[in-house]
Amino acid sequence: MERERLVLVGAGMAGLKLLEELKAACPGRYNVTVVGAEPEPAYNRVLLSSLLAGEAGDEDLALKDRAWYGANGYRLFTGAEARSIDRAAKRVMLRDGRVIGYDRLVLATGSEAIRLPLPGAHLAQVLTFRDRCDAMRLSALARPDARAIVVGGGLLGLEAAYGLAKLGCAVTVVHLADRLMERQLDARGAATLRRAMEAKGVSFVLGAQSQAILGETHVTGLELASGEVLPADMVVMACGVRPNAALGRDAGLEVRRGIVVDDALRTSDPAVHAIGECAEHRGVVYGLVAPAYEHARTLAAHLAAAPSASYAGSVLSTNLKVSGVDVFSAGAIEAEDGEETITLADPGHGHYRKLIVRDDRLVGAILVGEASDALWYLDLIAKGAPLGPLRDDLAFGRGFAAAA
Numbered sequence: 001m002e003r004e005r006l007v008l009v010g011a012g013m014a015g016l017k018l019l020e021e022l023k024a025a026c027p028g029r030y031n032v033t034v035v036g037a038e039p040e041p042a043y044n045r046v047l048l049s050s051l052l053a054g055e056a057g058d059e060d061l062a063l064k065d066r067a068w069y070g071a072n073g074y075r076l077f078t079g080a081e082a083r084s085i086d087r088a089a090k091r092v093m094l095r096d097g098r099v100i101g102y103d104r105l106v107l108a109t110g111s112e113a114i115r116l117p118l119p120g121a122h123l124a125q126v127l128t129f130r131d132r133c134d135a136m137r138l139s140a141l142a143r144p145d146a147r148a149i150v151v152g153g154g155l156l157g158l159e160a161a162y163g164l165a166k167l168g169c170a171v172t173v174v175h176l177a178d179r180l181m182e183r184q185l186d187a188r189g190a191a192t193l194r195r196a197m198e199a200k201g202v203s204f205v206l207g208a209q210s211q212a213i214l215g216e217t218h219v220t221g222l223e224l225a226s227g228e229v230l231p232a233d234m235v236v237m238a239c240g241v242r243p244n245a246a247l248g249r250d251a252g253l254e255v256r257r258g259i260v261v262d263d264a265l266r267t268s269d270p271a272v273h274a275i276g277e278c279a280e281h282r283g284v285v286y287g288l289v290a291p292a293y294e295h296a297r298t299l300a301a302h303l304a305a306a307p308s309a310s311y312a313g314s315v316l317s318t319n320l321k322v323s324g325v326d327v328f329s330a331g332a333i334e335a336e337d338g339e340e341t342i343t344l345a346d347p348g349h350g351h352y353r354k355l356i357v358r359d360d361r362l363v364g365a366i367l368v369g370e371a372s373d374a375l376w377y378l379d380l381i382a383k384g385a386p387l388g389p390l391r392d393d394l395a396f397g398r399g400f401a402a403a404a
C-alpha cells in the first residue's frame with residue numbers, strides 16, 4: 001500500500017522535534033518531505049546568542065546532520081522556500097518552481113523579527129536577530145569600538161546586547177517601557193538584571209521611543225522622540241517577532257495572530273496542521289521552545305494514530321541565562337488583591353526572588369541571579385496543588401524545604 005505523503009514546511013526546532021517524535025512513534029509510516037528556507041538543516045536557535053558572544057561554536061548549534069534525515073527516510077530540501085499552498089489539489093509550490101504533493105501538511109514556519117518602519121531602517125547597518133545568517137552579519141559589523149544600539153529591552157534585545165558587548169562594541173539598549181523584560185519581570189527584578197548588565201558594560205535608555213535612524217549611506221545615529229540623538233554605527237531591531245502565518249493565510253486557513261489550531265494542532269483544514277511559533281492555540285502564540293516541543297509531541301501522537309493525545313496549552317515560563325545572568329519567570333508577576341507576595345533580595349550578590357501565593361497555591365515566581373530551583377517552582381505552579389507545610393520555607397528553595 002502507498003504510504004501517506006507528509007510534507008513539513010519549516011526546518012526549525014519544532015519541525016525537527018516532530019521528525020524525532022515520528023521516528024520514535026511510527027517509523028516509516030509516512031513518506032516525509034521537509035522543506036526548509038534556511039541553507040542548513042534545523043539547528044539550536046536558542047544558542048545563537050552564545051554563538052554571537054563567541055561562547056559557542058557552530059558544532060554546539062548542530063542538532064541532526066543531513067545523514068540523519070536520509071537514514072530515517074526523510075527527504076530534506078534546504079534553501080527551499082514554500083511560496084504557496086493549493087489546498088484543493090493538496091500541493092505545495094516552492095519558490096524555485098518545484099511542486100510537492102501531500103496527504104498531510106504540517107506548517108512549522110516559526111516567526112520573523114519585526115522591523116520597525118523607521119526612516120533609515122533600510123540602511124545596511126540596521127539588522128535583526130533571528131537566524132544564523134543574522135548572527136553572522138552582526139558579528140561581521142561588530143568591530144571592537146563600534147557603537148551599537150539595540151532597540152528593545154526584552155529577552156532577544158538583551159541577548160544581542162550582551163553578545164555585541166562581548167565582541168567589544170559600546171552597546172546601548174533603547175527600550176520603550178520603563179523597565180527591562182516588563183512581561184516577565186517586576187520592577188525590582190528588572191532593576192537587578194539591569195545592574196548586572198551594566199556591570200558587563202551595557203548602557204540603557206529606558207522609557208524612550210525610537211523615531212528615526214540617521215545616516216545617508218551608513219548609520220550614524222538613532223534619534224529618539226524626545227529629540228535626543230544617540231550616535232551609532234549599527235542598529236539592531238529586537239522589538240519582537242511576528243508569526244510566519246502568511247502561507248496559511250494566503251491558502252485560506254483561519255489566521256488571527258498565528259495560524260489557528262485546535263487541541264490536536266489541526267488548522268481549519270483537517271489535512272493541515274501547524275506547530276511552534278507560527279501556531280495560535282486557544283488565543284495564545286508562544287515564543288519559546290518548550291511549547292513548540294509540546295506541540296510537536298502531541299501532533300506526532302496524532303499522526304501515529306493516537307487520537308486521544310491532546311494539547312491543553314503550556315504554562316508560560318521563561319528560564320534562561322540573559323547575558324550570563326540567570327533569569328526565571330513563570331505565571332503571575334504582580335500580586336492581585338488577596339494574594340501574598342514573598343520576596344527575598346540580596347542586591348550585593350545580584351540575587352532577587354519573588355513568589356506569589358493565592359489560596360495556598362503558588363501562582364507566580366520570579367528569580368534573578370540564581371535560578372537553580374526554577375524547575376521546582378515551575379512544577380509547583382503547573383500542578384497548582386495546595387502548598388501546605390511547604391509554604392513556610394518556600395522562599396528558600398527546594399533543598400531547604402525538603403530538609404525542613
Ligand SMILES: Cc1cc2nc3c(=O)[nH]c(=O)nc-3n(C[C@H](O)[C@H](O)[C@H](O)COP(=O)(O)OP(=O)(O)OC[C@H]3O[C@@H](n4cnc5c(N)ncnc54)[C@H](O)[C@@H]3O)c2cc1C
Nearest residue numbers: 010012013014037045046081082109110276277287288289
Ligand atoms: C537569538 C535567540 C535566542 C533565543 N533564546 C531562547 C531561549 O533562551 N529559550 C527559549 O525557549 N526560546 C528561545 N528562543 C526562541 C526559540 O528559538 C523559538 O521558540 C523556536 O526556535 C521556535 O521553533 P519553531 O520551529 O516554531 O521556529 P523556528 O525555529 O524559527 O523555525 C522555523 C523555520 O521555518 C523556516 N520557514 C519559514 N517560512 C518558510 C517557508 N515559507 N518555507 C520554508 N521554510 C520556512 C524558517 O526559515 C525557519 O528555519 C530564542 C530565539 C532566538 C532568535
